[in-house]
Amino acid sequence: MRFVDEFRDAELGRVLAGQIAATVEPGRRYKVMEVCGGHTHTIYKYGVADLLPPNVELVHGPGCPVCVIPMGRVDDALAIARRENVILTSFGDMMRVPGGDGTLLETKAAGADVRMVYSPLDALRIARDNPGREVVFFAVGFETTAPSTALTLKRAKAEGVENFSVFCNHVTIVPPLRALLESPDLRLDGFIGPGHVATVVGVRPFEFIPADYGKPVVVSGFEPLDVLQSVHMLLRQLVDGRCEVENQYTRVVPYEGNPRALEVLEEVFELRPHFEWRGLGFISHSGLKLSEGYASFDTELRFDIPGVRVADPKACQCGEVLKGVIKPWECKVFGTACTPERPIGTCMVSSEGACAAYYNYGRFSREPAAV
Amino acid sequence: MSACNDDHCITCADEGVEMRVLERGAAGVSVCVTEDGGRADVMTELVGVVEDGDLVLVHAGVAIARLRRA
Numbered sequence: 001m002r003f004v005d006e007f008r009d010a011e012l013g014r015v016l017a018g019q020i021a022a023t024v025e026p027g028r029r030y031k032v033m034e035v036c037g038g039h040t041h042t043i044y045k046y047g048v049a050d051l052l053p054p055n056v057e058l059v060h061g062p063g064c065p066v067c068v069i070p071m072g073r074v075d076d077a078l079a080i081a082r083r084e085n086v087i088l089t090s091f092g093d094m095m096r097v098p099g100g101d102g103t104l105l106e107t108k109a110a111g112a113d114v115r116m117v118y119s120p121l122d123a124l125r126i127a128r129d130n131p132g133r134e135v136v137f138f139a140v141g142f143e144t145t146a147p148s149t150a151l152t153l154k155r156a157k158a159e160g161v162e163n164f165s166v167f168c169n170h171v172t173i174v175p176p177l178r179a180l181l182e183s184p185d186l187r188l189d190g191f192i193g194p195g196h197v198a199t200v201v202g203v204r205p206f207e208f209i210p211a212d213y214g215k216p217v218v219v220s221g222f223e224p225l226d227v228l229q230s231v232h233m234l235l236r237q238l239v240d241g242r243c244e245v246e247n248q249y250t251r252v253v254p255y256e257g258n259p260r261a262l263e264v265l266e267e268v269f270e271l272r273p274h275f276e277w278r279g280l281g282f283i284s285h286s287g288l289k290l291s292e293g294y295a296s297f298d299t300e301l302r303f304d305i306p307g308v309r310v311a312d313p314k315a316c317q318c319g320e321v322l323k324g325v326i327k328p329w330e331c332k333v334f335g336t337a338c339t340p341e342r343p344i345g346t347c348m349v350s351s352e353g354a355c356a357a358y359y360n361y362g363r364f365s366r367e368p369a370a371v
Numbered sequence: 372m373s374a375c376n377d378d379h380c381i382t383c384a385d386e387g388v389e390m391r392v393l394e395r396g397a398a399g400v401s402v403c404v405t406e407d408g409g410r411a412d413v414m415t416e417l418v419g420v421v422e423d424g425d426l427v428l429v430h431a432g433v434a435i436a437r438l439r440r441a
Contacts, residue, residue: 118432119432119433120431121432122432144387145430145431147417147433148414148430148433149431151414151433196428196430196435199387199435251439252428252436252437252438254436258417258435260416260417261435
């Protein structure tokens with residue numbers, strides 16, 4: 001298929017790897033964060049990291065929407081699922097995320113009506129098909145996913161589907177990036193920006209990174225050649241002494257994003273004063289809730305929800321992994337007590353989580369894989 | 372919606388999947404197909420009017436961007 005096969009070409013990958021090797025300055029170390037979990041997945045699935053010179057290090061950022069959901073919000077979802085007459089719908093990865101009180105899958109096994117959906121539109125269909133039941137959609141995701149929830153809510157409102165509501169956990173990408181940049185233990189040279197979030201928000205929201213923090217950004221696609229080319233563009237900026245936002249993913253990302261999607265988001269959501277992120281704590285204006293016009297679809301207003309903050313397990317170091325302070329294999333429980341089959345931390349649950357990517361592709365130590 | 376792409380769910384992460392419009396449908400919903408042949412009903416109202424054969428980036432059942440032809 002066009003736009004896919006040509007971005008997985010091994011020969012072109014080797015050419016790009018050669019260009020990267022020729023660009024880096026010997027004796028200088030480069031530390032680059034890929035913000036999005038989708039990039040982390042690509043990097044380990046296709047062995048991108050093994051094509052880079054040893055003095056170029058990739059650090060995995062907080063852009064996995066499942067990984068950043070705090071345990072207390074999972075417990076809230078469990079409490080909703082256990083209510084009489086409720087059908088709780090969720091994306092698949094959230095089903096295995098442990099809260100303090102179990103997982104959605106365990107709650108389903110115990111008798112709750114929990115159903116996996118591929119789209120919030122599927123949840124709305126379930127609501128239409130079950131008019132006597134309360135159907136709740138457990139909404140997670142960044143600006144990539146939020147338009148889908150927003151369109152679903154607009155449709156629910158237009159159709160007058162009263163037994164449908166959204167437990168909103170949508171988050172925005174810029175506030176955690178700013179929080180990371182303010183973190184004193186962060187040492188980064190630049191960022192590979194989240195290409196699919198940028199299809200919605202555009203390139204402009206990332207311009208504060210070079211302007212305020214002096215770090216270059218390259219908004220990147222998700223195929224292996226996209227990531228390699230983005231690393232090359234970042235290194236080129238660093239070597240040239242430039243610092244700006246570049247768009248590698250021009251075939252999908254317009255500078256201004258998707259204005260229609262932004263309009264829909266503006267109509268349906270508003271910013272919360274603050275929202276808790278796993279490992280990062282409370283971050284101002286980083287979470288979305290339903291706007292006044294859609295308040296009747298807000299699960300948090302419809303039901304009494306515990307809303308209790310739950311501390312992460314002591315052994316879990318997802319916070320340090322999400323900030324790029326440690327590599328997944330440096331966590332005390334990585335690959336032993338914490339595996340994809342029995343995850344302790346969220347980074348091991350989602351295929352986009354850094355720990356799961358490392359585990360699934362055999363990265364148990366700093367040793368590079370044989371290529 | 373079609374199933375996940377190998378080990379990688381199209382809605383579990385904040386990632387989109389390139390799909391081709393197979394058949395433009397009513398009420399802003401079109402039948403689209405993935406690289407490996409998976410079909411899905413996709414809402415296309417956020418990317419304007421689509422034609423059969425157009426390539427779009429789909430996330431959670433909604434097209435959020437058009438892919439530009441080189």
